Amino acid sequence: MPFISLGLSPDLAQSALEQGYTQATPIQSAAIPAILQGNDVLATAQTGSGKTASFCLPLLQQWLESPRAMLRQPRALILLPTRELAVQVGGILQDLAQSLPRKLKVAVVYGGVSINPQMMALRGGADIIVATPGRLLDLEDRNALRLSSIKTLVLDEADRLLDQGFADELSSVLERLPPARQNLLFSATFPAEVGALANKVLNQPQRIAIEQSAATAPDIRQRAIEVDAGRRTMLLRHLLATHDWDRVLVFVASRQAADRVADKLQRNGVSAAALHGDCSQSQRGQALADLKTGRLRVLVATDVAARGIDIARLPLVVNYDLPRSPADYTHRIGRTGRAGASGEAISFVSADCAAHFKLIEKRQQLRAPRERIAGFEPLETAAPAVSLADPDGNGGIKGKRKSKKDKLREAAALQQQAG
Template sequence: MPFPNLGLSQKINKALDKNVYKNPTLIQKRVIPLVLEHKDIMAKAQTGSGKTASFVLPILQMWTNKKHEGKPKINCLVLTPTRELALQVSQAFIIFSKYLPKKPKIVSIIGGKSIGEQLLDIQKGCDIVVATTGRLLDILKKKQMNLSNLEFLVLDEADKMLDFGFEEELELLLESLPNKRQNLLFSATYPNKMLNIASKITLNPIEVFIENEKTIVETINQRVIEVNKENRSALLRYLIKEENWNQILVFMANKRSCDNLAFKFRKYGFEAESFHGDLIQDERNNTLEDFKSKKIKVLFATDIAARGLHIDNISCVVNYDLPRSPADYIHRIGRTGRAGKSGISISFISHEDKELFALIEKRSDINLKKEQIEGFELIGTPIKKQKGSAPIKGKRKSKKDKLREQQALKKIR
């Protein structure tokens, strides 16, 4: 089923054609007609499946069918977990509305930018707001944003918002929204906390669950290399030269490690930079643009780069440090092998990582051969976990003792 058969206008189809969108993905085929029928949606699909277009396109279609008189009023609010994803969603609205006779005014509300400028853009009038929740709530608290005309609420990568405290922020947000609206939730996973959030937003959504989009990772050659932690840096430099990779995205456990390794690689002559949440927004934007334009060859990043980065030519993703959850593994490797192209993912595992990687394999339904590279072999033996000593009877504080201590502390304060 090509895009013209999904109920989209000729002008939107022209934008799709100009941007080489020929045939919709499975999530787009199923979601776009339902959104056009004004249904609430709870969609589940993996990274790289085309979720963004599945809500941007029908929202633009319905927006362009409306009469627009006077100052623009906020018609659609899209919430994302990261600034980069917010900017990319805004860009998708701009790209797909290029040939519309009247274009919507789109405002991005994100941290790292002047809140004064964003407030001014809102007050001038806008149709679509794409925001991260933290900055949005800052503006709502100032009571300078009117959402009473809102018709669409979209949560993109909703499960990832849980990592940023979205569950606690939800009540304040819902107080600012009209009860009658169309709700569209998109998430790669639906843990219990996510289902709880969904129940507060919408009561009877249509579930669109794309369970087995194996095509997303079929084009990725997944490799696992056993190596001692202290040899990972040297092994990575060796592999980049030996395999002749062009653009490499390396996932690290924390911000400091990103900075340290990028600095070390630059000393060895690599075009390398770090990417994480401590960078100001302009630095983050410039770093991504340099990576896209191949001015940067190796990008060391935290998990903020695991979702929403649409960079088509990443030749290799490296799990220098393993992700904390199996779901994040799929999101990470999904940064390569996009748009039907082939890609490579490499995971470094030491003795300490084997148990976690076995869980990742089980949850991801994969079984990968473990490699060792000559000169970087994994040596030593696993450190046995020490069991904690048994509690000594009578030494643990009772509940009454703890309560007395708390009351005593209150009196002191």
């Protein structure tokens, strides 16, 4: 569906076309008219479906239709869980507004960097604010911005906002916003916590759920390679050497693992960098820029750092460490196969995490055939589950975990023996 038929002005529809938005995706076709009508919206759709443009375009339309003010007063606030996602959304807004008859001022604010340049940038106001919750509150506390003029609130990646412990900050932001406003909540997954947030924030929302079907599902080939945990880096190097992937995003479980894997790849002639919460903003920005331009071949990242990253035509995602939850699996592999392109997702499955990967498959309703690569066949086997009721293995309840009371009793007994 062409964008002009969704209620966008000819100028904005042409600007979207210049940025490569030729036809609206299903989520865009459903969300844009609903937002322009002033409805609260609760929208869920899979990663890579075009959710960002679903709210950026109508926000720009509303801004174009608003009266000009001597001092820019922000009319829209977009809250996001990570600095990378904030920068990305701010960039999309600026790109879409390039050829519009009015000059847009977007303030992108996030923590982890000095607050002073952001305070300076807010002098003279802004039209749209893109922010992480904590830094937004800091700036308002310092009177660098006011939220009293906000007409529309967008909560993007709502599931991750809650996962990352922003619940208290969100409550503080909501208390400072005008009660009469439009609320838009976008999320790739819809756990119970997101439902509770929606009930708290939204007022008679229009519910939009784009179910994944054969027509809308991203074209991602999902593979599972069995390998011993200690040989994953060697296998990764082998795969990189035998395939022509120009850019690869590798997910690991910790900051230490990101540094370690990136360092080993570098020492073996692979251009690689780590992306995690301990990286400075300049390091994070440079790593992403280098990957997008091809100066970097492999980016080794944690979930928090890589959430929401949009890298055009990224051919491969590797789960070096399996994600903690099936929802995280969805977000990870959704970095590839975006905007109609095809992609590939490889998960390394060692003996100790085979059961966890089966759970992911069950929750995702998928089945990835197990593969073995010559020379990297696994030798390890999963340790048998130990029964606490029968630790000698003569029966009992398999895999039962100790309760807190059991642990406290054992600790007290050990103290008595030590005394």
